[in-house]
């Protein structure tokens with residue numbers, strides 16, 4: 213296989229992955245032989261779709277007329293005043309159909325599944341947002357859909373479980389391991405091994421074997437591309453900083469990727485610190501993990517000294533994952549993106565801050581990004597600009613938040 | 622000649638196929654799994670696979686998933702899995718031992734040191750489920766330097782165009798995953814095997830073992846009419862699990878004996894068939 217020709221010039225940070233699906237030493241295709249031919253088939257089909265002049269316009273039409281893109285870039289004036297420092301803009305992907313950024317990638321992947329002639333779709337989900345988005349596009353295209361979801365998440369994201377069922381998906385609770393996102397992904401991969409010939413696996417984040425980290429990033433890059441153009445229109449310049457929450461890392465890659473070659477733009481990913489980075493209950497794979505192989509790629513993982521994967525913890529089901537997309541591991545090692553963390557409590561505080569000052573109930577995932585913004589914006593000059601990815605709305609989280617606040621619904 | 626090659630040569634001379642039972646290291650505890658391992662050659666095992674417990678066994682069904690969980694709860698680690706091999710080698714220097722597992726615990730151990738320790742403790746071959754040919758250069762040089770066979774999985778989805786790539790760098794034998802699916806679920810039909818095995822033989826002279834879905838003596842006999850060996854895992858672990866379930870989580874006094882009796886029954890099935898090759 214030939215190395216793909218650089219799309220962005222020889223020194224660009226945007227050319228990854230290489231022909232083996234690697235970003236530096238991260239990424240790759242660590243799957244059982246049964247899946248390997250299929251992974252190669254997905255890669256070939258994706259490359260053919262990218263090369264087909266009809267593909268992107270078709271995707272764009274669905275994104276515009278069905279998903280509701282472009283999502284607005286909102287200047288959060290009251291929040292900015294409250295924090296008293298940098299100007300804060302929200303990239304409002306919570307306004308997408310189904311309420312999060314996940315559908316950007318689901319739409320691209322379902323179009324690919326159709327092109328490949330696949331007749332059945334599977335997905336894993338943590339918070340349920342990716343499951344809902346997958347069930348939605350499957351309903352739209354009339355394909356049967358099976359969603360694997362950890363039993364713990366089934367309990368804490370009940371409204372999304374019901375939504376998926378209303379949309380016609382079968383939701384299978386997974387009880388292995390800690391019964392959360394990692395285990396749901398294992399089970400989806402096992403399903404795929406057993407149903408390779410007719411099934412397309414719509415992965416919810418920039419993880420999994422190559423080409424998924426690249427493909428999901430490409431589909432999510434619509435976020436950063438829009439934000440760049442919108443901020444240019446509003447302010448006539450680049451932002452000084454972009455901030456996004458990290459579960460597997462897809463909303464963050466989507467926002468960051470178009471800015472990788474703009475060195476004046478600081479990029480900050482916010483991992484879930486759970487009960488604190490020095491407890492064992494967090495999901496901060498970059499801050500506290502080390503490189504290993506899980507779910508088809510080499511990346512930073514929470515693991516013990518024997519290479520056994522450790523359970524993550526976060527109040528946010530969407531961040532509760534012991535790994536991270538391989539491109540983030542690379543961006544971390546080369547120092548292009550900074551990775552910070554916010555605790556459950558900080559996210560809860562930010563959740564309420566956003567709700568009261570902007571009238572927007574955010575998902576608990578972007579509440580982690582906002583928690584970091586609230587920490588650093590006050591010390592920044594007023595002429596500085598931060599773009600934060602408000603990648604999901606919080607309807608799904610009100611039960612979790614009520615419980616954390618000691619409110620009985 | 623490696624122990625694996627020597628064993629297959631001997632079986633070929635005898636005109637029969639190989640039985641390869643599987644034991645998950647430290648399931649449900651160290652003593653039970655070591656007793657199983659040590660008892661297997663006398664019970665009729667020709668080669669033995671030792672499963673290395675991992676938290677996230679992507680290609681395994683519930684039986685081996687739970688076995689791995691029990692093993693980890695009992696204190697299994699890569700280090701003390703290797704120690705089991707050393708203890709086994711104290712009284713058996715002939716029966717080939719193959720470790721089967723996932724990549725991450727090996728990476729964590731350090732690939733180079735792992736391969737050296739495997740060789741030093743008496744391991745003969747490695748099956749690394751999530752290391753396809755495309756990524757094999759991570760391990761292959763160290764395995765080769767230490768005289769370890771790298772046993773590749775071949776699946777029904779591995780087509781003729783791909784087979785040479787998968788076989789390149791394989792040694793010992795090749796492991797035919799007889800179904801598209803995870804361990805302990807479906808069983809391939811005789812017709813499927815009759816198609817698949819000659820197809821692979823066109824590309825290699827290595828012995829071929831069939832695994833995934835071989836449970837009974839009749840199925841093991843069926844496997845060696847087409848191929849050179851049969852791997853049996855979940856059916857043996859199920860015996861352990863049934864005892865644990867009915868005995869408050871502890872093995873019964875005769876659990877080891879009954880698993881070994883099943884190994885003997887499987888061996889009789891295999892030995893009743895004249896070699897295909």
Ligand SMILES: Cc1ncc(COP(=O)(O)O)c(C=O)c1O
Nearest residue numbers: 341459460461462463530577604
């Ligand atoms: C709203 C929202 N944000 C973020 C995430 C985390 O995923 P990622 O890091 O891939 O964006 C999820 C996952 O479910 C989500 O629902």
